[in-house]
Amino acid sequence: MTSATNKAIEIAGLDYSFGTDETAKQVLFEIELALEPGEFAIMTGPSGSGKTTLLSLVGALRRPQGGKLNVLGHDLNTLESPELEGYRQQLGFIFQLHNLFPALTAFQSVQMAGDLHPEAAGQMDDRIRALLTQLGLGERLDYRPHQLSGGQRQRVAIARALVHRPALVLADEPTAALDGENTKIVLGLLAELAHERGTTVLMVTQDNRVFESADRLINLVDGRLDSDVRLSE
Numbered sequence: 361m362t363s364a365t366n367k368a369i370e371i372a373g374l375d376y377s378f379g380t381d382e383t384a385k386q387v388l389f390e391i392e393l394a395l396e397p398g399e400f401a402i403m404t405g406p407s408g409s410g411k412t413t414l415l416s417l418v419g420a421l422r423r424p425q426g427g428k429l430n431v432l433g434h435d436l437n438t439l440e441s442p443e444l445e446g447y448r449q450q451l452g453f454i455f456q457l458h459n460l461f462p463a464l465t466a467f468q469s470v471q472m473a474g475d476l477h478p479e480a481a482g483q484m485d486d487r488i489r490a491l492l493t494q495l496g497l498g499e500r501l502d503y504r505p506h507q508l509s510g511g512q513r514q515r516v517a518i519a520r521a522l523v524h525r526p527a528l529v530l531a532d533e534p535t536a537a538l539d540g541e542n543t544k545i546v547l548g549l550l551a552e553l554a555h556e557r558g559t560t561v562l563m564v565t566q567d568n569r570v571f572e573s574a575d576r577l578i579n580l581v582d583g584r585l586d587s588d589v590r591l592s593e
């Protein structure tokens with residue numbers, strides 16, 4: 361079902377529990393959050409506060425258990441195949457644990473993500489090369505994960521999430537393994553996507569070096585939205 365909202369993300373009264381009945385553990389409580397298209401939001405909060413759970417709900421990797429969860433005009437409470445797959449194709453997901461296929465080179469990893477989006481084919485090889493070069497991996501296109509450092513692998517995973525030009529980027533601690541220089545590059549790339557191409561970015565981080573790139577700072581504590589501050593203007 362498509363809704364009339366023009367927000368990129370609209371969440372209201374969202375609860376979430378793991379497990380059922382007496383073993384159920386509620387980890388999200390009454391989340392309220394709205395992001396405009398092109399907004400760059402950073403989410404922080406202590407370990408276990410529910411950040412990854414919230415991101416996985418927005419990314420339709422988990423089913424909501426009620427409350428309002430509208431993303432890119434889709435009601436995720438009712439979204440079914442094939443619209444669900446169509447919705448996921450509009451996302452760029454950078455996971456907390458960036459799993460790369462061991463057999464694929466950096467170039468091939470990114471290419472595989474591009475192949476899932478045939479509408480973006482054509483100039484794809486040039487785009488992959490440019491993106492990996494922008495991320496400092498221009499000399500490492502043909503390296504496999506075991507030949508790359510942790511931070512280099514993380515940057516391949518970032519390229520993989522961005523190559524198809526998603527409408528919404530969901531990033532879970534994408535700079536955790538990066539040094540200052542590379543953190544700056546990745547943040548610059550995400551800010552450029554948000555502010556020049558209208559990509560909405562929701563990024564989890566504990567890294568206070570990156571806050572100045574964002575428009576919003578959201579803090580989650582014990583599964584509740586503790587603060588939501590607008591940084592720009």
Ligand SMILES: Nc1ncnc2c1ncn2[C@@H]1O[C@H](COP(=O)(O)OP(=O)(O)OP(=O)(O)O)[C@@H](O)[C@H]1O
Pocket residue numbers: 378379387405406407408409410411412413414456
């Ligand atoms: N699959 C699961 N089954 C049961 N409980 C889970 C599951 N995944 C997460 N939890 C619990 O939900 C709570 C929130 O976890 P979540 O991964 O969302 O936290 P987080 O804020 O991302 O933490 P971190 O900063 O350490 O990544 C934690 O208490 C965790 O133990």
Ligand SMILES: [Mg+2]
Pocket residue numbers: 411412413456532
């Ligand atoms: Mg997490």
